[in-house]
Amino acid sequence: MADKPSRALVLYGDGLARFVDPSNSHIHSLASVASCGFLSLPHAPPETENERVVREFAHLLDASEAYKLASGLKAKAGENEISTLAERFMGLKAALVTDSSALTSFGKLIGLDVLRLCELCQKSDTVPSDATASELLRLLGFEGGKCLDVSLYDSVFVHIGVDEHKGVRNIDSLVGSIIRMAQPGSEIVSRLHLSLVLSYGSVTDKDVSVFPVKTPQEEGINPAFAGLVPRQSYTMRGEKTRDDVRDYCPMLVAQWQHAVTRKDLVDTLSFEALQKLCGNLVIPADRFIHEVAFKLWKAPKYGA
Amino acid sequence: MEEGDRGLIKRVAFVLIDGLGDVSIPKLGNKTPLQAANIPNLDAIASAGINGLMDPVEVGLGCGSDTAHLSLMGYDPRVYYRGRGAFESMGAGLAMSPGDIAFKSNFATLDEKSGIVVSRRADRHFEEEGPILCAALDGMKLPSFPEYEVRVRYATEHRCGVVVKGPRLSGNISGTDPLKDNRLLLEAKPLDESEEAKHTAKVVNELSKEISRILVSHPVNAKRLAQGKNIANLVLLRGCGIRIEVPPFQEKHGLWPCMVAPTKIIAGLGMSLGIDILEAPGATGDYRTLLTSKAVAIANALSAPLNPTPNVFVPGEDGHKPGRSDGYDFGFLHIKAIDDAGHDKATMFKVKGLEAVDKAIRQLAKLLWIAESSTNYQYFLCVTGDHSTPVEYGDHSFEPVPFTMCRLREFVSAVGGESALLETSLDPFPLPTVVESGEDVTDDGGRKKAPAAIGGDSVAELNEIAAARGCLGRFHGGEMMGVITKFLKLDV
Structure with missing residues (x-):
């Protein structure tokens, strides 16, 4: 329900955005009821694939400072300099489900409980995606179709990497299972805040022209008004301009909770469809966690 | 704002609908209240002008009306805000x-x-x-x-x-x-x-x-x-x-500002920025308010000295003093009832309240058009919100709000021409009484088809979803006054 704190499940398909195709019907079905948009990232420094995985996840949790400190890109000024997610978001209880060892270390560093995805999946004795979905929902206090008063976690981030076989198909099945369990009228649907985030992973020069961030819309615009276009939200941090925005290959995001999110015009989760029809346009990836935390009542209102 | 050799005086009526934005509501057929409401005049502004989505302070930040208003008026709340x-x-x-x-x-x-x-x-x-x-x-x-x-x-x-x-x-x-x-x-x-x-x-x-x-x-x-x-x-x-000390609005933006805001916190914030607070009898800042009175006060302030400018409020004194004799360039009309509906979780009232706001904006447009037709004033209409107040949540949230602005002349075309606009009744009307029910709303409330887009972009209706297709994209509230002042200077 809109007037109770949500519990968030974030499915993060790391590097999987380019592999979504029309057969992934559950992903598109989610997009068709969700609020869709792009999450912009900064330019990548020279890095290994493992470093990229951690860095981009860190952006999603607005923890890039922690990443810089942990990776030695920035010198530590003292002990306890890295804040946990719970410290930053009013005691938020969060878990990370991943098989990436690099991400496991980083997750622990920022105070996440880390669970192994492969172990979670192994608990299946029926349809694998149904069992995984049930297990993920159980972590959030949803059991037997009911919403328990107390949950282990307020939010669960599931990282599914590009090197894990059948990545997109797994996510598609998982989304299908979750949506089946969160039917209208159920206790799950009223409290579950579901986000699907798909990134492009490692990018090449070719991607610059294939997946460009273009806002505002260029179609149907009267050129006489071009001079009025203000600095875009995704290019700003507070009142200052961000100087390192990568204007291609943003993450794709679809967020859905019954009576809590907006439904835009998107019916297919693809770069092209989002460019033409999404309702959320582009925001910086590091503001994503702030939006999620607000829906969990873990981010206070600024002002009165 | 005086413009060029033609001696045009450009003035803007800025309508701020508190708590305007919302989310998709199942009982409204997964529409937002703005999408569900029959608001031909708000749609006409969107159709006739420029549009965008606005994050009042910053992406993902749920904000209060005070911080949001500061941001929109061009004062970074992180610098100036000192409590409500x-x-x-x-x-x-x-x-x-x-x-x-x-x-x-x-x-x-x-x-x-x-x-x-x-x-x-x-x-x-x-x-x-x-x-x-x-x-x-x-x-x-x-x-x-x-x-x-x-x-x-x-x-x-x-x-x-x-x-x-x-x-x-x-x-x-x-x-x-x-x-x-x-x-x-x-x-x-x-x-x-x-x-x-x-x-x-x-x-x-x-x-x-x-x-x-x-x-x-x-x-x-x-x-x-x-x-x-x-x-x-x-x-x-x-x-x-404590009282904030800031550069006055007029110095910052080059526009003489006035405001109709019976909601005290907004009036106080306006005064802190050097904005004159106009007297508007019958405007109460709650469900009993007379929107027509606000429209008349703003129209008079923007058309003075053609019309008498309303009196202005002076803190610490019981009386009022005369307003600026030459009138004002920036008329801020604040509407609180829509935010109240959000806080009260009154879904149908939010829809019907928006329809009442739409009606009052048409009255405002008529009054301004009468002034524009007989003077060298050129008017602009601008409508936005300070934050979303999702009606099923009952409090402010971070979702961006739609922003729209057009020249009055184009608005008149979009509503069917001068004769259609001049038929508008200027009789005051109360906000509707709405009985909330748990039933889903399946019809479209007689909503008319939005007019074709004739302005700066392809947007032809005012709502949270359509605004994303606007030429302004998605921007911070701190950018808003820059958009408004540039549009006033634009010679299209």
């Missing part, structure tokens, strides 16, 4: 000097035995009793701190402004408001190590107790008790603040 109290108190008519502190305050109900605040709002309809209780508190003395003067004045609904005047005060203390019903009344605490903050917390805690002592024995409460109503035996003190 001073805005509320100035808006309620209390003059503030440097060093005075003020609170945003609610009349509330306290269970004296347990110390629990059973209701943070003693009564939303407190327009008759609120001023009486405020008069009883105004000028009260604090036994342990006789050097302080306490001023109290009624604001709107359950709200009042409280100012403490005297030496060694700090704005950096917490309030007494537990922020949710059925929680213990809090003690004010210092938020820094200064002696001033520690001392101020003591003063405020005594103030809270003395207020309750006076209220408990007041005849208004005896009567309420006899009627079975919640008694107002407490004033919650929160948002302690």
